[in-house]
Amino acid sequence: MRAMRASPAPGFGGASIELPLAISEQRTMTRGVPLQLLGISKSFGSVQALRPMTQTIEGGEMLALLGPSGCGKTTTLRIIAGFETPDHGSVVIGTRDVTELPPNKRGLGMVFQSYSLFPHMTVGENVAFGLKMQGASATERTTRVREMLALVRLTEHEDRQIHQLSGGQQQRIALARALVTNPSTLLLDEPLGALDKNLRERMQFELREIQHRLGITSILVTHDQEEALTMSNRVAVMSDGQVIQVGRPTDIYERPRNRFVAEFLGTANIVAGTVTAQATEQCWHVAFAGEPGASALVQSDVPLAPGGAILLAVRPERIEIGPVVAGTMQALVQDVVFRGSYFAYELRVPGQDAPFFAYSQSRKEIPADGRVGLGWQPDNAIILEDAP
Amino acid sequence: MTAGIPLANPDAKARRSRPYRLAGPSWVIPVLLFLGFFFVIPLGANILRSLQAGQTATNGPLFYYIKLLTDAYYGGVILETLKVAAISTVLCLIVGYPVAYFMVRFAGRWNAIIVFLLIAPLLTSIIMRTFGWRVLLARRGLLTTLLADWGVIPRPINLADEPFAVYLGLVHVLAPFMILSITAVLQKVDVRLEESARVLGASALGTFFRITLPLSLDGIATGCILVFVVTCGSFLTMLLLGGGKVTTLSLLIYQQFNVTQDVGFAAAMGNMLLFIGLICLTLQARFLRRSGGKS
Numbered sequence: 001m002r003a004m005r006a007s008p009a010p011g012f013g014g015a016s017i018e019l020p021l022a023i024s025e026q027r028t029m030t031r032g033v034p035l036q037l038l039g040i041s042k043s044f045g046s047v048q049a050l051r052p053m054t055q056t057i058e059g060g061e062m063l064a065l066l067g068p069s070g071c072g073k074t075t076t077l078r079i080i081a082g083f084e085t086p087d088h089g090s091v092v093i094g095t096r097d098v099t100e101l102p103p104n105k106r107g108l109g110m111v112f113q114s115y116s117l118f119p120h121m122t123v124g125e126n127v128a129f130g131l132k133m134q135g136a137s138a139t140e141r142t143t144r145v146r147e148m149l150a151l152v153r154l155t156e157h158e159d160r161q162i163h164q165l166s167g168g169q170q171q172r173i174a175l176a177r178a179l180v181t182n183p184s185t186l187l188l189d190e191p192l193g194a195l196d197k198n199l200r201e202r203m204q205f206e207l208r209e210i211q212h213r214l215g216i217t218s219i220l221v222t223h224d225q226e227e228a229l230t231m232s233n234r235v236a237v238m239s240d241g242q243v244i245q246v247g248r249p250t251d252i253y254e255r256p257r258n259r260f261v262a263e264f265l266g267t268a269n270i271v272a273g274t275v276t277a278q279a280t281e282q283c284w285h286v287a288f289a290g291e292p293g294a295s296a297l298v299q300s301d302v303p304l305a306p307g308g309a310i311l312l313a314v315r316p317e318r319i320e321i322g323p324v325v326a327g328t329m330q331a332l333v334q335d336v337v338f339r340g341s342y343f344a345y346e347l348r349v350p351g352q353d354a355p356f357f358a359y360s361q362s363r364k365e366i367p368a369d370g371r372v373g374l375g376w377q378p379d380n381a382i383i384l385e386d387a388p
Numbered sequence: 389m390t391a392g393i394p395l396a397n398p399d400a401k402a403r404r405s406r407p408y409r410l411a412g413p414s415w416v417i418p419v420l421l422f423l424g425f426f427f428v429i430p431l432g433a434n435i436l437r438s439l440q441a442g443q444t445a446t447n448g449p450l451f452y453y454i455k456l457l458t459d460a461y462y463g464g465v466i467l468e469t470l471k472v473a474a475i476s477t478v479l480c481l482i483v484g485y486p487v488a489y490f491m492v493r494f495a496g497r498w499n500a501i502i503v504f505l506l507i508a509p510l511l512t513s514i515i516m517r518t519f520g521w522r523v524l525l526a527r528r529g530l531l532t533t534l535l536a537d538w539g540v541i542p543r544p545i546n547l548a549d550e551p552f553a554v555y556l557g558l559v560h561v562l563a564p565f566m567i568l569s570i571t572a573v574l575q576k577v578d579v580r581l582e583e584s585a586r587v588l589g590a591s592a593l594g595t596f597f598r599i600t601l602p603l604s605l606d607g608i609a610t611g612c613i614l615v616f617v618v619t620c621g622s623f624l625t626m627l628l629l630g631g632g633k634v635t636t637l638s639l640l641i642y643q644q645f646n647v648t649q650d651v652g653f654a655a656a657m658g659n660m661l662l663f664i665g666l667i668c669l670t671l672q673a674r675f676l677r678r679s680g681g682k683s
Binding site for chain 1: 578580581583584585586587588589590591592594598599602603
C-alpha cells in the first residue's frame with residue numbers, strides 16, 4: 001500500500017518502505033527520557049483537584065492514569081502539558097525542570113480525545129505544523145511528514161482535508177502530528193474515547209505497538225480500565241485527587257489495595273469475614289457473617305489476628321462453582337447470562353446484600369433447586385485494606 | 389446494490405421522495421405579499437423616481453446618476469462614505485475581537501451579563517445615545533474637562549463636532565454587531581485546537597494568528613459586512629456629532645429631502661447606497677462559500 005504511492009524523485013520509492021526502521025534509529029536520541037512529578041498539587045477555588053503527587057515515569061514507559069471523572073487525572077496531564085500551573089511541586093522531564101515553561105517550550109506530543117486536528121489545514125499541513133513551528137526547512141518537513149504518515153499507514157491521505165477522514169484515520173493523523181517533532185514525552189488524553197468499540201480495540205494495539213517501537217515515554221489518561229490494562233506498563237489508579245495504587249496491570253488487577261480499586265478495575269465480589277484460626281503457615285480460616293458454619297481458606301503474607309474482621313475481594317473468574325458441601329459458602333443461582341466468551345452466573349449468597357458474580361468458560365450443571373457451593377483457591381482471595 | 393429493496397418494499401422509493409414536512413410552500417405567501425407591497429414596489433418606485441423626477445425631464449433619465457458619479461463634490465461624498473464605513477469597520481474589529489475572544493474563552497457565567505451590556509446601547513434611542521455623547525464630549529463636558537485638568541490638552545475644547553465623535557458614536561453602537569458575529573463563530577472553535585498548537589510549539593501569538601484567527605474569519609467577515617453596510621446607511625450620528633465635517637451619502641439624502649427637496653436626486657443617491665450594500669453582501673456570500681468548503 002505504501003509503495004504504491006508515486007515517487008516524487010527517483011530512488012525515493014524504495015526508501016519509503018524502510019522508513020519505519022529509519023525512524024526508530026533516529027528515535028534512540030529521545031528514547032527513554034524519564035518524567036518526574038515532584039509533589040505537584042492543584043486547587044481550583046475551594047476544590048482540591050489534585051493532592052500532592054509524586055510519581056516517576058521511567059524512560060520509554062507508558063503509565064496510565066486511571067480513574068473516574070473528577071479524580072484529578074486530567075489535571076495531572078494538563079500540569080505536565082503546561083496548561084495549568086501547579087500550586088506546589090515541580091515537573092521534571094529528563095533533568096530539566098519545566099514547571100515554569102509554557103507548553104510550546106516543553107517539547108511534548110499530545111493527542112486529544114477530540115482529535116483536535118486543524119480543520120483549515122490538509123492532513124499534510126496538520127502533521128507538518130510542529131515542524132513548521134520549529135523552523136524546519138520545507139524539504140525536511142516533506143520528508144518527516146511522509147515518514148510519519150508511513151508510520152500510521154496513511155501515506156496516500158497527505159493532501160486530503162480533515163473532514164474527509166474517518167474517526168480512526170483522524171486519530172492516527174493526530175498521533176502522527178504529535179510524534180513528528182520527536183517529543184520527549186507523549187501525552188494521551190482519552191485518545192480512543194471517541195471511537196467505536198471494535199476500532200478502539202484495534203487502535204489500542206496499534207498505539208501500543210507504535211509507542212513500544214519508538215520507545216517514547218508516555219502518559220495515558222483514561223477512565224476505561226480495559227484501555228489502561230491493555231496499553232500501559234503501569235497503571236496509577238486515582239480517586240478524589242490522589243493516587244490510590246500504582247503497579248503493573250496484573251498486580252493492580254490481581255492485588256487491588258482497597259475496595260475502590262477492586263471495583264473500578266473489573267468486577268469484584270466483596271465479602272466481610274472474621275479470622276477464626278490459622279490453618280497453615282500462610283493460610284487462615286475465615287468465617288462469613290450471616291452464614292453460620294461457612295468458612296474458607298485465605299492466604300496472607302502478613303499474619304492475621306484470630307478474631308479480627310477483614311474485607312475480602314474475589315474476582316468472578318476465580319470463583320469455583322461446585323456441589324453444596326457442608327462448611328463452605330453456599331449460594332442460590334439467580335441467573336445465567338451467556339456473554340460470548342464466558343458464562344456469567346448471578347448468585348445470591350445468604351447474609352450478603354450485593355449479588356455475587358462468577359464467570360465460567362463452560363456451562364455448569366446447576367441442580368434444580370439452584371443451590372450451589374462456592375469456593376476459591378486461598379491465594380485468589382484478596383484482603384482489602386478497608387475496614388469491613 | 390439496492391436492487392432488492394424496491395422489490396421487498398415497493399413503496400420505499402415513493403415514500404422517500406415525499407419527506408415529512410411541517411409546512412407547505414404556500415406558507416410563504418403572506419411574507420411574499422408583505423415584502424412585495426412594502427419593499428419591492430417602493431424600491432421599484434424609487435428607481436423610477438430617480439430616472440423620471442425633477443431635472444431628468446430636460447437632461448435625460450440618467451442625469452442624476454451621471455451627476456453623482458462625475459461631479460467632483462459628489463464623488464468625494466461617495467468616497468467619504470466608503471472611508472467612514474471602512475474606518476468604523478476596522479475600529480469595530482479592533483475593539484470587538486478581543487472582547488469576543490474574552491467572552492468565549494474566559495467569561496464563563498459572566499457571559500450573559502456581558503451580552504446584555506453589549507445589547508443595552510441598542511435598546512436606547514439613537515437620539516438619546518448621541519446627545520449623551522455630546523454631553524460627554526462638549527467643551528464643558530466631562531471628557532475634555534478631565535483631559536484639561538490632567539494637562540493633556542491646554543484648555544477644554546469641543547470634541548462633539550468632530551469626525552472623532554462620529555467614529556466614537558458609530559463604534560459604540562456597531563461594535564456589538566461585530567462582537568456577536570465573532571463570538572458565534574469563535575464558540576465553535578474548540579479550545580483544544582489552540583492547546584494542540586501550543587503543545588506543538590506555537591507561541592500564544594502564533595497560535596492566535598495560525599489557528600484562532602483563520603478559524604474565526606467567517607465571523608469577522610459577517611461582522612465587517614454588517615458594520616460596513618449599517619455605517620453606510622446611518623446619518624443621524626454624522627448629523628449630530630459630525631458638526632458638518634463628515635458628509636456621507638445618507639446624510640446628503642437626508643439633506644436633499646429636507647433642504648433642497650430634490651426627490652429625484654435623493655432617490656438616485658439612495659439607489660447608489662443600495663448598490664454599495666448589495667456589493668458588500670455579494671462579497672460576503674462568496675467569501676462564506678469559499679471558506680465554508682474547507683471547514
